Amino acid sequence: MPEELNDKPADKSLKGKALEAYNWVEQRVQLQAPFEEAMLHPVPKSTASWWYVFGSAAATLLMLQIVTGILLALVYVPSGAEAWKSLQILNHDLPLGWFLRAMHGWGSNFMVAVVLIHMAQVFMFGAYKFPRELTWVVGVIMLLMTLGMAFTGQVLRFDQDSYWGLGIGASITSRIPIIGAPAVQLMLGGPIIAGATLTRFFALHVFVIPGLLLALTGLHIWMVVKLGINEWPMPGRRVNKKTYIREYHELTHKDGLPFMPGALWKDAVFSAAILLAVAVCAAIFGPYGPTGQPDPTIIQTVPKPDFFFLWLYAVLSYLPPALETPFLLTVPAVGIAILLALPFWAGEGEKSWHRRPVAVMVLALVAVSWGTFTHLATFTPWSPVMNAWSGANVPEKMTHNLSPVERQGAVILQSKQCRNCHALGGEGGQRGPALDDVATRLTEDQLIRQVVQGGGNMPAYGKSLTPSEVTALVKFLDTMHPANQPAATDASRAAVAANTPAAVPAPAAQAEPAPAKAQ
């Protein structure tokens, strides 16, 4: 046999030498045949579509993340004391260090987005159905790992947002019944968020999750090659386990084309476009942070999660307190279970979205909810604006023509942090209602009750305001109504006033001023 290996006449040209070298390697690794089989296998013509490019783009982004990640690891120091400083050096001292950080950060954003779009497309096209159930299941696990990479990556930034983000993670973990306390210690690597926390998230982000993610990516693509690319769904062409394989085989051989180049060129173009988009975003918007240094004694901070966890931040603000723990503990598990069970529950039948109205509505609902919560979390209307009381003045026009006691009320409104939650003239917090026309909604008595007792998400100010301060504040609030709309009054008050003994002094006494007013 060895003589077969060298039966070619020697070719002295450069091309010939290169070919010779290629052959020398190929005779040993023997990868050309399986590679050609994978690349040239026939696929349905309909899959050479721009809708089918997201999976390969996600794989390309994973490669980008690995390359940029390795380059960052040349400099990054996974130490509680040094991590933040090493990012400063990457950002400011090393040539193009900022660009690599920006590529890695934006690459992460794009990867999560592309993976989600890929998943939505697979769901819409019914590609999870027989025989591709396991491809979907592996894909769901890969989605979770991608989100895991995004979260652990945010931790490695080890700035204020990262520090308090870990605090939020620990607080959520602590709600697990029975094992909550040890689970938090396991997550933090000790009693508090510190160096041991960073090193374990470093190990997860750099070794554990990427290793598994790469292995699963290989398995995922292997299954795509072996089971064929999902054909374009046609209404009425139902998946049947007994006939599908034969039908697909007919489709690929009668109306198919080789994967390369027929479908692959679109993947290549889109992947290049995505890489370019990452680079453009990185160049224009720059790297993510780091924000302030992770010093837990600097509490003048407003921590916020990264983009893809904003929706959760919003949900956690709107849930009633009693529902929060049940929600956190059950909804993610139920959601993942539904995703994993989907191909086994709906493994056959229609693939076309024209015949799957529930699927279309579910996807639309999820997308709209996600968008809404993300939008809300961008503006955080539930968060107090911590410096509004000292930074946003009461608009000048609201203090015109006020009595001294009303002006005193305006000062109290400002100095008692009311503005942190209540806006005036569009400035201030939005946690409570804006107070611009509060007098049209609440009567004086209701205002007093609200200020003193609180309620409906407002703390009671009874203990921190003296009675005279309450009076002044309410007198001021009572002026907060448009000129053409009177302040709300209590009807019973008018009746009481009319019937008090002081008012009784006679029909005569009342009769007299009336003509005077008329004049």
Add this chain to the structure above:
Amino acid sequence: MTENNHTPDLVEAEHHTVQDDPKVVTRRWILMGIGALLNGVVGIAVAVPVVRYILGPIRKKGAYNSWISLGSATQFPAGETRLATYENPFNRPWDGETAKVACWVRNIDGQKFQVFAVNCAHLGCPVRWFPQSSLFMCPCHGGAYYQDGSRASGPPERGLFEYDYKLVRGELHIDAGQMPTLANPASPNSPGEQSANGGLTVITNAPGGCGSCQKS
């Protein structure tokens, strides 16, 4: 390229492997089984210490706690609430500034104190004290607490986490050591049982002391 594609596949070329009779094969399979078993036993023997290593950070309730001095109690004026900082006793040389912890110290009347964790009972964000309105407010989801730490409004289910304290020779000591969460309250014993941790060692490492106090 393509012409040279038909490289010999040495593995599948021909089956010249030993075709044993069933008895010999059985012996080989037994040896194979012994090999697998050996690996299983050694694997478990190695894995047990590894699990112990991974679970290392898990300690019993209160095991991370100790009495920590915040410095002289006179730094905290009566009737006021001030931010104090201390270095967590359980730390590593590479923790840097993350070894530091902040807490709110309220001197109620010169005699009695309350020491609160800065972490909001909702999701652990740092609450800020506003003396003008006597409220703690959280910047994340708007949790608010009264000056005694009780819940005022917002998403938290409970009041601020409170550390047990004691006064030792004019110094304020708190029973602390781990990040307070719903599962790990600040001090492992309920407030009021302040003598329960009397046996803990006292650690004096409060370089910052009262962070927001004016030096006099």
